[in-house]
Amino acid sequence: MPQLQQPGSWNVVGGGQVLDLETAVKDGILGGGGAGALVGSTEEKLDMKKMIEELAGTSDVPSVFICPISLDPMLDPVTLCTGQTYERSNIQKWLSMGHRTCPTTMQELWDDDVTPNRTLHHLIRAWLSQCYLRMKKRSEDVGGQVAELLDSLRRAKGKPRIHALKELGKLVGFHTAARKAVADAGNGGIPLLSSLLGPFTTHAVGSEVVSILINLPLDSEAKENLMQPAKISSIIDMLNDGTVDTKINCARCIQLLMSGRNVRSEILSSLSLLAGLLRIVKDKRHPAGISIGLNILKTICSHGQQVRGLMVRVGAVGQLAELLPHFSHECLEVALQILDELSSLPEGSRALKDCAQAIPNLVKILMRVSETCTQRALSMLWAVCKLAPDECAPAAIDAGLAAKLLLVIQSGCSPSLKQRSAELLKLCSLNYTATLFISKCKLSRTIQ
Numbered sequence: 092m093p094q095l096q097q098p099g100s101w102n103v104v105g106g107g108q109v110l111d112l113e114t115a116v117k118d119g120i121l122g123g124g125g126a127g128a129l130v131g132s133t134e135e136k137l138d139m140k141k142m143i144e145e146l147a148g149t150s151d152v153p154s155v156f157i158c159p160i161s162l163d164p165m166l167d168p169v170t171l172c173t174g175q176t177y178e179r180s181n182i183q184k185w186l187s188m189g190h191r192t193c194p195t196t197m198q199e200l201w202d203d204d205v206t207p208n209r210t211l212h213h214l215i216r217a218w219l220s221q222c223y224l225r226m227k228k229r230s231e232d233v234g235g236q237v238a239e240l241l242d243s244l245r246r247a248k249g250k251p252r253i254h255a256l257k258e259l260g261k262l263v264g265f266h267t268a269a270r271k272a273v274a275d276a277g278n279g280g281i282p283l284l285s286s287l288l289g290p291f292t293t294h295a296v297g298s299e300v301v302s303i304l305i306n307l308p309l310d311s312e313a314k315e316n317l318m319q320p321a322k323i324s325s326i327i328d329m330l331n332d333g334t335v336d337t338k339i340n341c342a343r344c345i346q347l348l349m350s351g352r353n354v355r356s357e358i359l360s361s362l363s364l365l366a367g368l369l370r371i372v373k374d375k376r377h378p379a380g381i382s383i384g385l386n387i388l389k390t391i392c393s394h395g396q397q398v399r400g401l402m403v404r405v406g407a408v409g410q411l412a413e414l415l416p417h418f419s420h421e422c423l424e425v426a427l428q429i430l431d432e433l434s435s436l437p438e439g440s441r442a443l444k445d446c447a448q449a450i451p452n453l454v455k456i457l458m459r460v461s462e463t464c465t466q467r468a469l470s471m472l473w474a475v476c477k478l479a480p481d482e483c484a485p486a487a488i489d490a491g492l493a494a495k496l497l498l499v500i501q502s503g504c505s506p507s508l509k510q511r512s513a514e515l516l517k518l519c520s521l522n523y524t525a526t527l528f529i530s531k532c533k534l535s536r537t538i539q
Contacts, residue, residue: 139166142219156215159195168212169205173198176208237272241280256299263306274307281313288322297329298337305343314348323358330367342383349390359391359398365405375417385425392432399433408433408442412449420460427467440474450486457495462504469511476518484519
C-alpha cells in the first residue's frame with residue numbers, strides 16, 4: 092500500500108478536491124516548472140496504471156491522490172454532492188450495494204450523481220509522470236555507472252580493481268537496473284567478471300566477483316564458462332579458505348552452477364568440494380550456510396553410485412549422523428535423505444554402524460518431525476540392525492527403539508511404515524525371551 096504524505100502547503104477545499112493546478116505546481120507538490128512541461132506532452136503518452144505499478148513503494152503519494160475507500164491512488168476521480176472525491180469504480184460499488192450515504196462523512200446523499208474531477212485527474216497524471224520519468228532517469232544513471240565500472244575493471248589492477256568490484260557489488264545488490272546492465276550481452280559484463288576467476292585470482296578479488304555473480308541471471312553459456320576447471324577450482328578454494336560470507340557466497344554460486352543441465356563429473360568428484368561443503372554444514376552459527384550446503388550435497392548424491400561412494404569415503408555419513416539433533420526440521424529432512432541414500436551402499440551402512448551416535452540420534456527422530464523423516468530413519472535403523480544384529484539391536488533397544496516402534500504401529504502412519512516397524516521390532520527381539528524383552532525395554536506400562 093502506498094505511503095501517505097499530506098502536503099502541508101497545498102490548499103485543499105471541498106473535501107479533498109484540488110481547485111488550482113497552478114497553485115499546486117507553485118507550492119512544490121509537482122516539483123515546480125518541470126511538471127508544467129509534462130502536463131501537455133509526455134504525461135499523455137504514459138499509462139497511469141502502469142506508472143502506479145512501477146512506482147509502488149518508491150514514492151510517497153500525496154494523500155489527496157488516495158481514494159478513501161481503497162487507499163490506492165485514483166485513476167478516475169469523481170466527486171459526490173458532499174464534496175468528497177473517490178475512485179469511480181469504488182464509489183459506484185458502494186452505491187450499488189444500496190448505500191445512500193457518503194463513505195467518509197456518512198452524510199445522507201441528496202443526489203447520487205458523480206462528477207468527474209478533471210482537475211484532480213490532471214494533477215495525479217502530472218505527478219505520476221514526473222515521478223515515473225525521474226525513476227527512469229535514475230535507472231539510466233545506474234546503467235551509466237555500471238558501464239563506467241565495467242570499463243574500469245577492464246583496465247584496473249590491484250586495489251583499484253577491488254574498489255571497482257566493491258562499487259559494482261553495491262549497485263548490483265540494490266538495483267535491478269544494475270543487474271540488467273551487467274547481464275546485458277552488449278557490454279560483456281558476465282564474461283568480464285568470469286575472466287577475473289582463475290588459478291592466479293586472489294581471494295580479495297575472487298570473493299567480490301562471486302558476490303556479484305550470485306545476484307546475476309546466469310544463462311547456460313555463462314554457467315558452462317564458470318565450470319571450466321581453473322574457474323571452478325578458484326571458487327572451491329575460496330569455499331574452503333575464505334571468510335564465512337565468502338564461503339556461503341561460493342556455496343550459492345556452486346548451487347547455481349549445479350542447476351544447469353551439464354555438470355562436469357570432475358566437479359562432483361572433487362574431494363575439496365565435499366570437504367568444504369561438510370565444513371559449512373557443521374558450522375552451527377550460520378543456518379543459511381547449513382541449508383545451502385545440505386542441498387548441494389543432496390544434488391551431488393543424485394548423480395550416481397560412484398559419487399555417493401566418494402561421499403562415504405570422505406566421512407559424510409558419520410559427520411551428518413552426529414549433527415542430526417542440531418538441524419532444523421527443514422534441514423533434517425534433507426540430511427536424512429542424503430544419509431538414506433548413502434546407507435543404501437554396503438560401505439555406507441557400515442559407516443553408519445560405526446558411528447556411535449547414529450542409532451541413538453535416529454531413534455530420537457522417530458515420530459518427532461514427519462512421516463517422511465520417520466520412514467527414512469526406520470530404513471537406516473533396519474539397515475544397520477540387519478547388518479550387525481548382535482551389536483546394533485541391543486544398542487537400539489537401549490536407546491528406546493521398542494517403545495517408539497510401538498507408537499508407530501499404533502499411529503495413523505501408512506501400512507508400509509507399520510509393517511517395517513513390526514519387522515524391525517521382531518528383528519530386535521530375536522535374542523531375548525518375551526519376558527526378558529519386555530523387561531529390558533521397560534514396556535510393561537505401554538503394553539498394559
